Amino acid sequence: MAQVLEFRLPDLGEGLTEAEIVRWLVQVGDVVAVDQPVVEVETAKALVDVPCPYGGVVTARFGEEGTELPVGAPLLTVAVGAPASDHEDEGSGNVLVGYGTGTPPARRGRVRPAGPADSRRQPPEGPEAGTKDGRKNGPTDTRQDGPGSAEASSPGGEADSGAGVEDRSRIDGPVPVISPLVRRLAREYGLDLRELGGSGPDGLILRADVEYAARAAGARGRVTETRTAPYAPVAPEPSAAPGTRATDVPAAEVPAVGVPAAGVPAAGVPAAGAAVPGTRIPLRGVRGAVADKLARSRREIPDATCWVDADATELMRARGAMNEAAGPKISVLALLARICTAALARFPELNATVDMEARELVRLEEVHLGFAAQTERGLVVPVVKDAHARDAESLSAEFARLTEAARTGTLTPGELTGGTFTLNNYGVFGVDGSTPIINHPEAAMLGVGRIVPKPWVHEGELAVRQVVQLSLTFDHRVCDGGTAGGFLRYVADCVEQPVMLLRSL
Known part of the structure; x- marks a missing residue:
């Protein structure tokens, strides 16, 4: 029986912590060989072809071209055949830093608190469970930072349920976020990440969480600057338990994207401290x-x-x-x-x-x-x-x-x-x-x-x-x-x- 292995963005050396996907070299369904380049990424130093240490069939890709991923984020999953013996692995002697010839580490499961949200969104069981497009729903899937992601855009999911949610405002040390971009957005919006509840795996704070919190805070008059997001996070479902995190407000209080909140000037009249309109090109x-x-x-x-x-x-x-x-x-x-x-x-x-x-x-x-x-x-x-x-x-x-x-x-x-x-x-x-x-x-x-x-x-x-x-x-x-x-x-x-x-x- 085929085994699905996850290949993560490796450490590319030189102290680099992230890379941008420039071009995918394989499609979902393609057969790849061990050490075959599967994606071209751009780091702060150069363009690099990243080889995959597994041979098999590509079952999912994580991230579109132009997406910036941190080291350790999933790149793709590969379905490989069962090893010939208990002592043989599908691996390679690749030269990139951060991953080698051994078997990938076992994936951790996440204990979900019981509640109505779980009965509504219980994922299928089994190692090969996934969505209809082939992407996995496992805890290591950090693709939630984008449109169409249930984890990122549904504040009414299990990350928002009142049962078993940890009070993140009391956590000491760094707050887990999916990328440095999330921290920057939080600073621009004047939000404290310790007050946010993350909808990602293990409470990971996603971009959608920050965007949603900013809109909610704007509705309450806490944010004076508006910013057009590349996508609109979905408003919470009526059945979601209120008061589960600082970003939860009734859907009626959250202004739609592009609609100014109370006290914010209409389009064409920039607010005090508002970003100057124009084409924005990321410096990366x-x-x-x-x-x-x-x-x-x-x-x-x-x-x-x-x-x-x-x-x-x-x-x-x-x-x-x-x-x-x-x-x-x-x-x-x-x-x-x-x-x-x-x-x-x-x-x-x-x-x-x-x-x-x-x-x-x-x-x-x-x-x-x-x-x-x-x-x-x-x-x-x-x-x-x-x-x-x-x-x-x-x-x-x-x-x-x-x-x-x-x-x-x-x-x-x-x-x-x-x-x-x-x-x-x-x-x-x-x-x-x-x-x-x-x-x-x-x-x-x-x-x-x-x-x-x-x-x-x-x-x-x-x-x-x-x-x-x-x-x-x-x-x-x-x-x-x-x-x-x-x-x-x-x-x-x-x-x-x-x-x-x-x-x-």
Whole structure:
């Protein structure tokens, strides 16, 4: 007889706690093999194909594309054949952190209090019990955060029955919620999660619980801000026992979605403190991680910027001569990276980080050079490891490889972390200058503008030369302006006279 196994979102490493479903690779009813990728998810670091450790038939999927799930939430269930013996399991030697080759842990049952609600909503018994669409009703099903979910949208269910309900307002420690989004919504509505009763498994607080509580509080005049939910939680059934939790109010007192409560201005007249209307785009995945990192950089790093114009004619001429010879082509970015590593060898203060807890400056031995790459999913900073030990050919090849991986979304978390200095070539966007934001926790970033013909005094005469603007943003805690100016002047001298690099070979 087939056994239904549940596969949960595994720990993807790098301290990541959640991931967004980008694309399902299998459908319900498909046959999957052990270690076959079943879903593509986006974390704060990269796109990842998640393989399933079981082989069998997919019986249910949890979460639509675009849904953000926490680590440990169910992804899908698979019906597998009975094992050949008591000592053999349907498992795999997958490499993702958080799940391995052993049998999945036994699923806990939940003791439901007896009462009228249970007689009305008693689920079918047996390990394969489920809804008509194949989804399971077990206690580990956390899919309740959406429309059409009986657990999430029916406050008259067993989670609302008066018998056996725990007084959550007296619980110490963190309140169990289905996702960080629920906590954020509660803060926006001014609700105390300890006063809410969760309708999810084991009292888990779902988004529907917060939305319903906000509407109920608005009807009582406790909430002055209205917010349009993506779906409307169903009003409680008349037969539900009143007074079972703080969110329970008669259905007549709960305003319909889109209908202002008493004291709230009508549509078109924003209330005091109300959210500004407009298109809202969630900051999550790569874009959310970038936003967090840039905001942290601005909060923690006292940065300063200096810049200089440089004549890049000789550098471009040298690159042309290199590419005319046999061998791989050399990119301008690779030459600039080679110049950066030579400059960091002379000014190691800028290849550093600040440990504020220990109140120490940490100078780093290796140069792991990050470079900004714009993709459809936002800005990412791939890292060329051990850039100080690479020549121009090796740097050019690694830049090309990482750039292609960034465009296709196949960068690994390891290729996006560990940078010690960043090179930002914003000249590709047709701009001359910028004041870059330091890639926290690094100490500096070199910005490179476009290389364009400009009037320039060369050997005492006015001439048309290839000119580039270089800007250096640095952490003023690690060095003063003299060190930063010396670094930038050395970079500019190497751009103007590439032969200076022969000294560091």
